[in-house]
Amino acid sequence: MxxxxxxxxxxxxxxxxxxxxxxxxxxxxxxxxxxxxxxxxxxxxxxxxxxxxxxxxxxxxxxxxxxxxxxxxxxxxxxxxxxxxxxxxxxxxxxxxxxxxxxxxxxxxxxxxxxxxxxxxxxxxxxxxxxxxxxxxKKMPPANNNTVNAIATQLETGAARGKRIRWSAAIKIASLEYGSAQLFMRGQLDNDSWVFVANMGNRQLAGPARDWKRDTIYGKVPDNMKALSAGVFIDRNGSILVDDFKLEMETPEGWQSIPLKNANFEEDKTGERPANWDGAASPEVIARVREVATPSGKQAVSFERKSPGPTFPSTKSIFDLxxxxxxxxxxxxxxxxxxxxxxxxxxxxxxxxxxxxxxxxxxxxxxxxxxxxxxxxxxxxxxxxxxxxxxxxxxxxxxxxxxTDWNNDLRIALTxxxxxxxxxxHLRSMQRLTARLRDGHIYVISPLQNPVNGAMPLQLKWVEDRLLITRVYDSSLSIQRGAQIIAINGVPTEKFISDMEAGISGGTELAIRQTAVMLMQYGNSDSALTLGIRSAGTKDAQIRIGFNRKYMSMPQPAPAPAFRFIDQKTLYIALNRITWPELQKKLDTVANAPVLVLDLRGYPRDEAANQLISRLATTNDSSRWMHIPCSWLPDHEETAWQHLGWNVRPATPHIKGKVYFLTNSSAISWAESIAGYMKDMKLATIVGESTSGANGDVNTIALLGGYQVRFSGLKVTRHDGSQHYMKGIPPDVLVLPTVRGTLNGEDEILNKALELSRK
Incomplete structure (x- = not known):
């Protein structure tokens, strides 16, 4: 994200x-x-x-x-x-x-x-x-309750299978009162199910009321997709003009147009529905061709939706006054x-x-x-x-x-x-304001259109206080794997990354540092960085590294199976990849394994980890470690809390073997809740790094101009009430990556768990 x-x-x-x-x-x-x-x-x-x-x-x-x-x-x-x-x-x-x-x-x-x-x-x-x-x-009408109406065209995917595509249109917005409008692409798979190829997420169309403006979305066509539906929708109220749709696919020679029927509506009759375009018809939606000056012709589709505005229902107390x-x-x-x-x-x-x-x-x-x-x-x-x-x-x-001094932070942000x-x-200044709270859930969304379209041909990792090059994708570069980056654009690496971290909100310092290293590997395809490189046995050198879209998603080695025996006694389960329906069929095997290694470095796929907690627990859980603030005065002058928990109950079959739980700073939110049970109920020996230190059901502030700010909406503590925020769940056995292990491709956290299990 x-x-x-x-x-x-x-x-x-x-x-x-x-x-x-x-x-x-x-x-x-x-x-x-x-x-x-x-x-x-x-x-x-x-x-x-x-x-x-x-x-x-x-x-x-x-x-x-x-x-x-x-x-x-x-x-x-x-x-x-x-x-x-x-x-x-x-x-x-x-x-x-x-x-x-x-x-x-x-x-x-x-x-x-x-x-x-x-x-x-x-x-x-x-x-x-x-x-x-x-x-x-004041209550706004629901955003997603059969309130979306669209105009769209249907076409076969053909040669576009497996390729990146982009969908664009010229847009002029009259109004979007209480609503939003977005471009979208949906795909029909070979099994006839439908998936979203791309939409605009939380970003609305960019065209202001006074001009036409082209807007674009990007996606990748699945290999098993047979048909594409692409168009524009209006959610709730709005009125827009749409013209000159374009669908293109990326080839080695650049972007190639895919022919569309009636993409600019010049042959349609004024006042009628556009030919070759389907609409989700309802009495409150109008899609008609209008005669109007456009960037490419004299006609466009006027797409309007009218639905109820806000209501003002009466309310009662939600807690004692x-x-x-x-x-x-x-x-x-x-x-x-x-x-x-x-x-x-x-x-x-x-x-x-x-x-x-x-x-x-x-x-x-x-x-x-x-x-x-x-x-x-x-x-x-x-x-x-x-x-x-x-x-x-x-x-x-x-x-x-x-x-932080939040009052002073306000002053800095206003300036x-x-x-x-x-x-x-504006995105930079909003990131720097919100990053001061060190909330790993904080994320500033902006209306920037496809801001990043390239990656460097290098894979980087922060190891033992050094920024190492762990993989080189471009064989023409004279860079050794394992070389250290000592400067970026003439700035010492530590300072350059620290400047980036000023705009990254994260719980632990390690989580922030790893996010910064990940981010710096991406940039616009017309930009570059000058890296100072230090390699063993050679003089320090400066190399200019450009960003290229072909490195955005480089092939990675296929992971080992998510459920496998490492040896006759040790069963390994990757909880960030396995699903509960898959695991449920194998519960007897799990329960009887002498050694169980549960890997949750990242985020769980579904409830599989929760189900294992129930099969590890031996007593009923009544801990209250989630806390929702109840306030009625400003500045938290008086705050009560509603205290919540998961109320875990033992379930069968019970897991009998020794359990090792692997985690690191990429484990955030739900993953940390699971790690908290492992730690505080002593269900497993935790091996790895501290988790990210950011938990609490996310809420979102809707701002002007298409911006949003996500943040943690409730407080999460350890089960004994001690602080989790900015600390995370600490491991029982700390394992940090080493240069030797990283360059040898070792999974040092897993190796440590296996070493412990064999003692």
Whole structure:
């Protein structure tokens, strides 16, 4: 999944310590803090129906114009006053008179207040939930519930089998209100099942409303695929123009076009459905040919979908209310200002008190056209920093373990928004902001199109504090296998990699280092690195190494079987490759093996590892090692926790032999949960490296311009309650790679387990 970030992580520029003025950053910092307090903790109806994305953009632009603290106070009052009745903004320490927020008669009224079970406004609503207890919340229509409609063409794959292909179209977006639009390719296999060849993941179409723009996706055709369906879909609401579809396959001579019928719609009749294109018809979808100037002709397909907008259902408490109407928080927001804000109001079926015309804001949703945000805009970049910082400030479950000054990190990121322009620059600054939390689940998604299309003809590995070349794919290079890279682009290797690591969020230092080494092996096919090479018996040399797409997926030696006996007594199982249905048929063999080696270096395929835990356990498990934060006040001022576990119960057949569990820093999340049982219930001897130190059901922040930030949404500890975050599960027997073992192709972790088993 890291390849979407490779180009942006490849080179880092020095971060300026000044924006336009220090005062602007002071004011933006104050706006950021107040934004989070009101958005997530002020319980008024108006705060609920506000378009907070747009508010972040316009608010950032407004506050940076304030010339002093007095103007900032006035600007913030103008911005937030209509949304947050009872909020008072004043110079720190100044006497204030609080406005009345209690109705004359509270008969029939109740407490309205925010309750957060994790971060409920993220994309993981299966696990997390936020409600305004005894009020209402804004709910968007579901993104994936029979709401996708597409136009597509069907064709035989033929010569494209086994090859990389790309699918592109010229797109012009009118609006994508509450929805998204993406190119896609689906394939029908020889057994008639369907698979996705490629789609755009979390990236939407790039074409802004004012222009046409070509968008492209890439995929590889499976060898057993007989037909391809390629097109564009709209999820929920949207209106786009589409023209000039192209399908191409990669050959040694370059990209070769695959003929399409009616790819530019020039022969169709205006107002009719396009010929040779199928549509998933429904009453709310319209796909018709229109006469319009396009980059390649005079006609295009107008593809529209209309479906319901947001709803505003009433909500009840999700845990016991801990506040009462009139309860307030006092917070210093910076720039010499302080706030006094209610966190609970009186409310009834007509809304919260003081009354506001929130119905007008709801009606506005029915007619508006959402702007197309882009990171080319300074204020969009600022808005993404503002939103991200607040979500992590108020909802990141590991706030007690942070090893950074998050307030200062905000200041650095706001400053970087001025100096790191465009999509790639914004991606870099967002990565550097979020990396400071050392959450291995944090991953910044950007709308960059196919940013990396090449790899170097070398395989690299960090071993014994050296960056070694472990494989050379290009025989024309005068590089010895086992040579050390001592410099990259004239920068000492350690410093170059350390600069990369500033944008990589990871739990342990080893996990971060290995990610950096993996990332630096990829880059754009028109770029290169100059490597300083040190080889035994020769002088140090400099070699320029380019990136090439043919090295993106080099053939690797076939792995040994995932289930095999290494000797008569020792059964080996690769839990990152075997499935439970495969393993279930062999449980008697597993249970009776004198020595069992369970290898989970990486991520499990499915529940096979969990099933083995049950067959290793001898007692019922009641440990509670997963913890979801329940909050109702900002800054984690008061947080309760819901404690969860897996409740493992012994199952048959019981495993009788000695068990060795292999792991390393690539084991993350689910794999670490399994390693935690092995360690804390003493089910196996753990051999290898510490796991990655990143666990907790992932949540995602949706940002402007197609960006997203994933992060750990719940807290995971060891079974005794001790810290797992940034530490991982330590092995019982530590095994780190050696130069000798690496160059000899040895599996040193497995070898150590076998050595232990034979003592």
């Amino acid at each position: 890291f390849k979407r970030q490779l180009a942006a992580l490849f080179t880092f520029t020095a971060l300026s310590t000044q924006a336009q003025t220090s005062r602007q950053i002071d004011h933006l910092q104050a706006f950021t803090k107040l934004y989070g307090y009101v958005r997530y903790f002020h319980p008024s109806d108006m705060a609920t129906v506000t378009d907070w994305d747009q508010f972040a953009v316009t608010g950032a632009a407004a506050v940076e114009k304030a010339r002093d603290t007095k103007e900032l106070q006035s600007t913030l009052t103008t911005l937030f006053g209509p949304l947050a009745p009872g909020l008072t903004i004043y110079p720190k320490g100044a006497p204030i008179a609080l406005p009345g927020i209690t109705p004359p008669d509270t008969t029939g009224m109740c407490t309205v207040a925010w309750q957060h079970y994790g971060y409920g406004e993220g994309l993981n609503t299966r696990t997390y939930n936020s409600v305004r207890a005894n009020g209402f919340v 801990a506040v009462k109407p009139g309860d307030r928080v006092i917070k210093e927001i910076g720039a010499g200002l302080e706030i006094n804000m209610p966190v609970a109001l009186w409310g009834d079926s007509t809304g919260t008190y003081p009354r506001a015309d929130y119905q007008s804001a709801i009606r506005a949703y029915e007619t508006r056209i959402n702007p197309r945000y882009s990171a080319d805009s300074l204020h969009v970049r600022l808005a993404n920093v503002i939103i991200t910082w607040n979500v992590l400030q108020h909802f990141h479950p590991y706030y007690q373990e942070w090893a 970087a928004s001025y100096t790191q322009a465009g999509q790639a620059g």
